[in-house]
Amino acid sequence: MRVRVATTALGITAALLALPACSTDTTGGTHQTSSAARTGKPADAVQKPAALSSAALESRLLDQSDLGSGYLPKPERPAQHDDVTVIGCPALSELGGDAATGGTLAFPHKAKADFTYGGSSSEISEELYSDSARKLSDGIDRIFDAMTGCPTYQIVAGGTPVDVTSQKLPSPHASGDEQWSQLLTFTAGGRSTVVKQTAIRDGSLLLIVSGSPALVDRHLDKALAKATSTG
Numbered sequence: 001m002r003v004r005v006a007t008t009a010l011g012i013t014a015a016l017l018a019l020p021a022c023s024t025d026t027t028g029g030t031h032q033t034s035s036a037a038r039t040g041k042p043a044d045a046v047q048k049p050a051a052l053s054s055a056a057l058e059s060r061l062l063d064q065s066d067l068g069s070g071y072l073p074k075p076e077r078p079a080q081h082d083d084v085t086v087i088g089c090p091a092l093s094e095l096g097g098d099a100a101t102g103g104t105l106a107f108p109h110k111a112k113a114d115f116t117y118g119g120s121s122s123e124i125s126e127e128l129y130s131d132s133a134r135k136l137s138d139g140i141d142r143i144f145d146a147m148t149g150c151p152t153y154q155i156v157a158g159g160t161p162v163d164v165t166s167q168k169l170p171s172p173h174a175s176g177d178e179q180w181s182q183l184l185t186f187t188a189g190g191r192s193t194v195v196k197q198t199a200i201r202d203g204s205l206l207l208i209v210s211g212s213p214a215l216v217d218r219h220l221d222k223a224l225a226k227a228t229s230t231g
Contacts, residue, residue, distance in 0.1 A: 051204050052130040057111035060227045062126055067115060067219065074114035074123065084157050089150035095143070105139055107131045107206075117215060121193070124211035126223055136206040137178055140199050144180045163187040169196070172217075174224055176200040176207075183213070202228050 052060075064071055086093040109130040116123050129136060148168045155162045164186055171179040181198040196213040198220055199206065207227045209216050 051109055051132070054109045054111055057109060057128040057130060057205075060128060060229065061111055061113045062219065062223050062226060063113070064115075066222060066226065067124075070118045071115045071124075072117075074116050076114075084155065087154040087156065089146070089153035091146040091149050092153065095146055105129055105206075107135070107139070117212070122212040122215060124209065124215040124219060127208040127210075128227055129206040129208075130204050131206075133177070133201065133204055136201050136204070140180060140201065140206060140208075141178075144182060144199070147184075148182050160188065169198075172198055172200075172220055174200060174221055175228075176202040176224065200224055 064073070105127075107129040110128065112125065112127040114123065114125045147166050150166065152163070152165050155164060164184060166182055166184050169181040169183055171181055178201040179199070181196070184195045184197065186193045186195065194213060195210060196216045197208065197210040198216060199208045200220075201207075202224070205227060207224055209220050209223050
């Protein structure tokens, strides 16, 4: 049985990892908690670089040639609209059911790509959004605050309960104006899956990389470099 649970609030990651209830993350990696998940300078309302179109964002996503051997595009799944209830996290509940189960952020310009690795349950998802710096900053900050503000909570999606634990992570050593990072563990049917999620805002562009922690760490810098390339 597969439990469709996205790791992000308000659809931060478009259908991030249709969570296998019978698999456990095996990518390893060391995870450190931190009191600050967000770092960087606030969005400057004076600087207003032009937003990129969805087509332009699409061309800046990582592809198979960027990732290397062993990666395959993940087939897009039909949208599902199961009833969703969040238990034990009022801030996340206030964002609505879509906050806990897929979708995308409500920005006009966006693109995404999902990959599996090595024929296993390891997956990586990349999303790009473009809007004003202030709108990007405020939107993603609200979501991360809601999720990391609740160390433990439960999601009931389509009648299936999934226990979630969240913890803030130190910001990655990457460029960008603002950064957010968190680690989430989803447990259903006695099995757990660990997902790392890092968001970086660079001007009017927002990058979100989510998935198996080792894969996120491996490809984050490459994703940021391609996303912010002007060539």
